[in-house]
Amino acid sequence: MPSLFDPIQLGAISAPNRVIMAPLTRGRGTKDHVPTEIMIEYYRQRASAGLIISEATGISRQGLGWPFAPGLWSDEQVEKWKPITKAVHDAGGRIVAQLWHMGRQVHSSVTGEQPVSSSATATDGQAHTYEGKKPFETARPLSLDEIPALLDDYERATRNALAAGFDGVQVHGANGYLIDEFLRDNANFRDDQYGGSVENRIRLMVEVVERVVSVAGKDRTSIRLSPNGDSQGVNDSDPAPLFTAAAKALDEIGISFLELREPGPEGTFGRTDVPKLSPEIRKVFKGPLILNSDYVTAEEAQAVIDAGTADAVSFGRTFLANPDLPARLKAGAPLNPMNPATMYSQGPEGYTDYPALETQDA
Template identity: 50%
Template structure:
């Protein structure tokens, strides 16, 4: 079974190819991870690799209440609890570095959200007082962009000092770096807008900065070609994301992590190139992770075809801490409780049974 084969990822030997995808769970009180978070991740240490939930690189980078940061000493200390617990359980964990850009709210951090251009996204956003319209962001000045790069660099240093095994740059799902990539959210006329090379500039600068901290073989990047989540789109996603994958290939990254579908939003404009993972494979020669509603059977198929090297699972890992064992034994999966996905306490977080717990 290919899902259970080992895999060499930079300096790490993964015991299987069943990765835990990054998932916001909104259970970090005051943005600081604690013992509850440590137990949650340690329960899932049998994953080939855990990629942490999105972890904001600055206060302004936070989009939702109760998400963890990695830009302050107490946050770094909280993450050290998590990494220690995962390592003691025999696991491996990368930190996902995140800036939400325009997908934030003044009530969360007291500031106007920022974006490449002052374009208000459609829809609402979860805030401490419930769902609210997403505000119109402030367009970042060109002189502010080196500061964004530096925030990612400093977050990468804190992630290293917190004991992570590597980091993933979040360039997907309609957040800041993705907002710069896509034409629907980037109407700039300076060197960070217009051509695909200009729109990709910030992602590449951030990636280079993070590599300077970690080395390329411990850095991954996540992208969502053709993605529409968070009211985002691109006029020619095949051109944009082929360029991005090819440019990222030059770095010798640990991996490129490709989102096939996000929150039931299918990718657009990529049918003629076989979809997000196939497009990325055509331009990226390194390790490729695919993520998007995979089952045991469909994951086996994509690995057998060679379209991807590793498969990341999201919601199945919420309800099944022992997902690799369940795949090995072809055991039934627990159903997740949607009402407890975001926020709350240990219910729906650390109380799902394992096979050993019900046998």
């Protein structure tokens, strides 16, 4: 079996190891969702990852409700992403852009409009806004005649990502956001061709991925899904047939890799007793499969590779606090603890000031 530190081919991307950096929202952009200079150093520091999957990045103003998160719909955003991707490449790294539409997780105080979703539903709890926490709002269903414009937004964001120097794109289809809201039956009550049957509920996901592939190519397109258990209020009554059908459709398209966020009963951020579906998905998706959620040690990651369940593992919060994570894991070195208070704050604290191992040893 391959080692966590062996190279892997992810479509057109040759990754030098299987320690993947998961997408991590950090909120260091401007209020207009433009990347900032501090982000250059943050991503450069983490270039030793086999592949960096960028923080979730908005495809449109409608779809981006997270304060200070970056987007990819304007020329200004493209220009400010360019030095970030260049810094990663100059440091020997690889980076893809994760394309994000937040669906009903958007708040109108951020976007200036009512959130949209598969159906008229709302998330429990409160949204992050520029004015602090506010109750989530009820979304309006996307109409059929709005779907083409949504696909156009994904196409534009893909073109912009490539123009900005990204090595590819990942569609965010997980975590209770728009695509997930179409996939799962406790959020999708539509009676048209995008609702009801499994075939209909995976339709938007397939159309989005096909549109992205038409620009980036299948060997530079991937997707993230969260198949087991509740995710920000989105769930499914029978997830196995749904997500195996989704994975089979993605396999037929031939995307470069599939990433699964699969929490377990002991998860730190989100937990569930719903069994992990990666073994079933593995049977129908033949491309590289990357697993995510609460992996911390090299031993934990190597175990799923040895079992044949995964080809690589993506690390999230561990990468946040350890910019040189592959070296630390390989050496069995101690890990920096994460400071939750600075996860979404502005400025360098808890962002670019986590020390590298060589600095600590000096």
